[in-house]
Amino acid sequence: MKKDQSQLSANPQFRTLHWRLLLSYLSVIAIILGTSAIVVYQFFSRSLYQQVDNRLLNLAQAASHSLMALKADKNALNTLAHRKIDNDGDLDIPWQTLRLPSQGVEWYDSNGQVLAMAGNLFPNIPLDVGFHKYQHGEIRTLTIPAYTYPKGKPFLQGYIRVSESDEEVETTLARLQGGFLFGGAIAILLSGVGGMWLTRQSLQPVEQSFGQLRQFTADASHELRSPLTVIKTSVEVMQTHPERIHPADVEKLKGILSATNQMSYLVENLLLLARTERFTDIHPQEQDLIPLHDLLEDVVEFLEVKAETKGITLKFEGVKDIFIYGDSAQLSRLFSNLVNNALQYTQTEGKVTVKMNQNERYVSVLVEDTGIGIAPEHLPHIFDRFWRADVARSYRSEGTGLGLAIASAIAHRHRGEITVKSQLGVGSSFQVRLPKTRSTIDS
Template identity: 55%
Template sequence: MSNYKSSVNDTKFQNLHWRLLLSYLTVMVAIIGTSTVAIYEFFADILYQQIDQRLIVLAQAAAHNFTEIKEQYQQEKQVYNADKHRHTQVFRRLDGDGDLDIPWHNLREPDQGVEWFDAEAKLLGNSGTILPNSSLHPGFETINNGQIRTVTIAAYSKEKGNQKLEGYIRTSETTQEVEVVLSKLRWGLGLGSIFALTMTGIGGLWLTRQSLKPIIKSFQQLKQFTADASHELRSPLTAIKTSVDVMRSHPERIHPADEKKLAAIASATQQMSSLVEDLLLLARMDAQTATINQELIPIPIGEILEDLVDFLELPAEDREITLKSDLLTDIFVQGDGTKLIRLFTNLIENALQYTPKGGKVTVFMNCFDRSVIVGVEDTGIGIASENLPFVFDRFWRADKARTRREGGLGMGLAIAQAIAQYHHGEITVTSQLGVGSCFRVRLPVISDPKT
């Protein structure tokens, strides 16, 4: 574990690690959650099917005595009509002890009930303790807030070969035992899911770390190669540049036909030197971003920006672009002055490069939540929304709307982002094609420049 942590020096890989782990856990939560719900619904359906099957068997058995029960009801009704003073109501229980001495009675459980209705859904008789007081609905039904399950079937008689509806039989059973089983099942599935997610999280953490090890190793080797190659290329490029400068300083020794060739070599050498310096700077920044540089000092950010605007005002006028500023004073950040100058020079020059004649570039400052926001806004050609996530990538060039300018290598914004991160800040961009772009740099401020 410690070897892995020590190998992770780049914040991007730490973020990638957590993103992979989060994606893995999200998928596993979805799988485990779906499986848990499916298992619960499957067993609940089986338990309720068992209740329904018992109720159907009971109702079919009770249907064989429908005619007898109907006749007994008619007899009780006649006795009631003959002597209304002695009988205050129709006695719909079929015997005194609540039991029917017929074969189906052995099928009824203590938590079940049976009811007989005529064709007009009028109660003829009942037996048992579970007798819901609700309207009659053929088929399966759960009533009393899910506490009672009922089944209602129709009873027919044959008359001259035709079926005649005699009435209905409704059987009922409490779902209390089923709910007890389902409650235990919910607890079991819940605890099992928590245990499974815990083990999945531990396993996912280990798997993502193991899977990232070769990637991190390759990235570290690539960064080391970039730093080494950039360092080693400086000497031969310097030798080539010096040789070309010496040759061009004695034009009388150069054949006129070779003048353009030497100019091309000088231009290519200068471009390669700039690229090598940029790559070397980025390699050093990558190695220092996660550490606190002891050379950081209080920097008056407003004064740096004011000097930059004054310095770049003339190039802006040459391009017929208005360069304005709205700056604050007495705002200090802990930083490296040279790197901050490079950061904001890249942003302002980038804005000037992609702003057409007659346009405007504005440099402004705002303070918010112990931070200073430095913005560079232009009225240039803008960046397409689909390209915004890539503007800070190294060597990134946009589509035809933002062509490579002379001397441009696609490293300026990458360097700007690296410097912002080096100062524990961040850089963001908003843009719209044909309207312009705005780059904002947030840096933490210090309350007392002497500290």
């Protein structure tokens, strides 16, 4: 059982699904963590700056009570004012008690002329009533007007501007950002480890079911071969004695034989597909050193009669001395399926071309046709089993809808890949890319 599970886990379809689920899970976790971090950071930042604004407002209101004394005597700056509770809504505490080392206080008369300054921070900026930031947000200031109310009417006496450095706040926020980044990285790492375990656990029943279904397909295909062979043999024997067959049954026997051949072909394809997909890579004992040029040349020569019958030009353009390791029978089946597919969907007087290209590590085989083409929305499905796009690609007696699925499975088993490009009314191009042998690469 453990052996079967390890084989299933090696299935490229489930490997891809595993990583897709894991990346989706991590993306959701990252979005949740990122959104939470941004919300917390914004709330914390606003709270810190609100505290700064409250300190500035309290200091400005307390300092405003000293404006009249400073206008009368500038030395009053060094005198600690004793405030009495006057129930005017202001904070009745001396400004000297509220001022912090990172703050500065400036008093101005009604004309904007400086009367006095106290503290360590005096930005060289024009008076502007309200809260403001200067020097790239490093200094926060508040300027308020100071009024007296002779005869109940407001009279402007001057302005008070208080300033505070945001360095401490920015340092705290930078530490918070660093904490979020470090904590987020740890959380993503732990989520990745947990996600790998969760996705493996969640996919294990699916992989087991898939394995059972694949095994059932192989077993059913194998068991169906015998009765189909008996039916086919019986009908062929009956046809060798036409005098014993009622004339009305001749066409019926032909139909039975045709259906039996179709079923036999389908069963063989299903069995081949089940066996091919059982392992991701071909076993070393099954590998042969294959001259790809000769293999493709044999495939083309074998199908030339079919191409001539349909009035289609079949050409082969290859490069010799290119070798790959693999199963020659399976690779022949792969390229035969592709060429057969191209011939099937190419009209009379069309052209099918088989080409070989290579680079440092891979050899590519192109099967191009001038056929009916495939719609863009159908391209992702063409390697699915039993899939056909439309009426033009409908049921045909010699087809099962498994040819391209088998070709894809064989390519993946040989550590290669198969891709397709197509345009309706222009044609299709299937590309198989396979790794070259070391001797071919070195040469």
